[in-house]
Amino acid sequence: DQQVKQNSPSLSVQEGRISILNCDYTNSMFDYFLWYKKYPAEGPTFLISISSIKDKNEDGRFTVFLNKSAKHLSLHIVPSQPGDSAVYFCAASAVEGGGGADGLTFGKGTHLIIQP
Amino acid sequence: AAGVIQSPRHLIKEKRETATLKCYPIPRHDTVYWYQQGPGQDPQFLISFYEKMQSDKGSIPDRFSAQQFSDYHSELNMSSLELGDSALYFCASRYGTSGRYEQYFGPGTRLTVT
Numbered sequence: 001d002q003q004v005k006q007n008s009p010s011l012s013v014q015e016g017r018i019s020i021l022n023c024d025y026t027n028s029m030f031d032y033f034l035w036y037k038k039y040p041a042e043g044p045t046f047l048i049s050i051s052s053i054k055d056k057n058e059d060g061r062f063t064v065f066l067n068k069s070a071k072h073l074s075l076h077i078v079p080s081q082p083g084d085s086a087v088y089f090c091a092a093s094a095v096e097g098g099g100g101a102d103g104l105t106f107g108k109g110t111h112l113i114i115q116p
Numbered sequence: 117a118a119g120v121i122q123s124p125r126h127l128i129k130e131k132r133e134t135a136t137l138k139c140y141p142i143p144r145h146d147t148v149y150w151y152q153q154g155p156g157q158d159p160q161f162l163i164s165f166y167e168k169m170q171s172d173k174g175s176i177p178d179r180f181s182a183q184q185f186s187d188y189h190s191e192l193n194m195s196s197l198e199l200g201d202s203a204l205y206f207c208a209s210r211y212g213t214s215g216r217y218e219q220y221f222g223p224g225t226r227l228t229v230t
Binding site: 004034036041042043044045046049089102103104105106107108109 | 157159219
C-alpha cells in the first residue's frame with residue numbers, strides 16, 4: 001500500500017509560470033516531509049523540507065506547503081525554469097525528534113517538463 | 117563540497133552470483149541508508165546504520181546483508197542474485213539520527229542481473 005502518493009506521473013508547465021506538484025500521504029505518524037529532484041543517471045538531490053509543526057517553508061523559488069489535516073503537501077516553483085525539468089519525489093519520515101535512522105518513504109515521482 | 121560516493125557505478129552479474137556494493141558517506145556523516153529503485157518505481161528503503169550499528173530495517177531480502185565499518189563506509193552484500201534484483205541501488209548519508217537533517221544521496225549503482 002502506497003503511503004506517499006503522487007498522483008500526477010507528469011506535469012508540463014510553460015517557462016516563467018508556476019509549477020505546482022502535489023503529494024498526499026496516509027500515515028499519520030509522518031511528521032517530516034522532503035522534496036527531492038532527480039535527473040536521469042543521478043541520485044536524488046535534496047530540494048526543500050518541512051516539519052509538521054509548520055505549514056509553509058520557503059527557499060528562493062521553491063515553497064512547500066503542508067496541510068496536515070488533509071494529509072497533503074505541495075511544492076511550488078516560481079518562476080519555472082528549463083533547468084527545473086526533472087523527476088520530483090515527495091518523501092516522508094516519522095523520525096522528527098524521535099531518534100533512530102528511519103528510512104524515507106517515497107512517492108512514485110512526478111516528471112516535470114518545463115516548456116520554453 | 118564532497119558528496120556521497122558509490123562504487124561501482126555499474127555492475128553486471130549472473131543469476132545466483134554474489135555482488136558487493138560500496139558506499140562512502142559525506143565526511144562527518146555517521147548515518148548511512150540503502151535504497152533500491154526498480155524500473156519506474158520509487159526508491160524503497162532497505163536498511164540503515166548509525167554509528168556502525170544497524171538502526172532500521174525496511175524491505176531488505178534475507179539474501180542481502182550490510183554493515184557499516186569503522187570509517188563509516190558501508191557495504192551491501194547481495195547473494196544468490198535473482199533477475200528481480202536488477203535495479204538502481206542508492207546510498208544516502210546524514211549526520212545523526214534526529215533533528216531536521218536531510219539525507220543526501222549518492223549517484224547510485226546500477227545492478228543488472230542476467
